Amino acid sequence: MTLDTDIIFTTEQQKTTGNVLPLLHEIRHALDTLVDEKIPTIIDLRRIPLSADDEEKLEAFLGTGEVRAEISALGPTVLQETQYSGVWIETHYNEHDEVMGKFITIATVPHILLAQGSDIEAGLTRLTHNLNTPLPSTGSSPDDPVEQR
């Protein structure tokens, strides 16, 4: 027996909390609200006791849809649409790949995916400035013809 096998616990995991089915009904209700009233819902999975098995079952039931988006903002954020359009799994990680938050988002598009107003304004300012500034290396503008080599 190695030292490793001496000290590693072979923990018996709890199989289920029984919370998956009620949660799925809550998602169905939220999707109904999105369809009828156009109101999005965010369900914070941190607030619901779920075992590792539960999370697997939940994600397996929701499946994988057409869209997967990744945001790089001080650690990745992954937005995975499920097979039920409008139901997204939103997972925020920090730079150590530690999960900082996990949500089921029921929305047309998750809010964090939208370009934010102040970022757009800052982008406009930067773009305007860059267009009015000659390229540093050549002094040329982006529209100058490229010489044939």
Added chain:
Amino acid sequence: MSSSISLGERLSQQGVSRRTFVKFCATTASLLALPQTAVPQMVAALSAARRPSVIWLPFQECTGCTEAILRSHAPTLESLIFDSISLDYQHTIMAAAGDQAERSRHDAMRDNKGQYLLLVDGSVPLGNKGYSTISGQSNVDMLIESAKDAAAIVAIGTCASFGGIPKANPNPTGAVPVSSIITDKPIINVSGCPPLPIAITAVLVHYLTFNRLPALDELKRPLAFFGSTIHDRCYRRPFFEQRKFAKSFDDEGAKKGWCLFELGCKGPETYNACATVKWNQGTSFPIESGHPCLGCSEPDFWDHGSFYQSLFPWERYKAKPGAGKGGPNH
């Protein structure tokens, strides 16, 4: 010193996008048990918040609380927020010392009168003022002087919150917590030995967002982090219900990860969020590492008998009204 530029502007200058900020607010709201509908309000309020002045007084302490905060999770969103406060005094880590450091504290108190946050870690000795002094000033005098014009006080760690180890029997220094001395200011106790760093950041964020302290329990601890027991959220809880207990640290039960209750685990009576937030970049918490919870976030935890003696017979727990919904006191 508190700055004229807002927190949002400062983060923007540091290259933090609005989207990153939204992400921070979403995850912090989750930690604070706030609904996600509060996120837009948090984004707006935090963006507009001025950089607050913070005075941090380390008294009778081991520096473990400071280490826990300064060495945690850096560089992340919460550390960015922490970097965005104006930490005008913390004599353990500041470059200045002696009169120069004390001048900085007095300047911050004068310039931010009624608006600065006072952070305290460590207990305050009352037995003899000479037991712990800073630049010749006793801890109790410095606390009273600094608290006078503070907006609110955050007691960091079990020593500042409840007296901690210095107060343990026979309490040779006459140690008391902050709340025994200051009674006319809002006080929040973020207990733990050390406390969860994210709990401190979240309290600061809540204060900056809503201009008031978050909901507290009867011991003035933030409910978002101290609203349920370690036992409530423990992944070994099902073994407790099944009466599967480790009887020693090397028996089959221990190897299978069974409940550590009979090895003295204080989880059923300890309110803290270690089981969900965890430590060391989310690696684990003491029970996950095979050791019973010591109950370090509770008052007088050091004097509650042996760390390795069970709290009460299992049958007594099951006979309690509300058993199964939380700790025996629920």
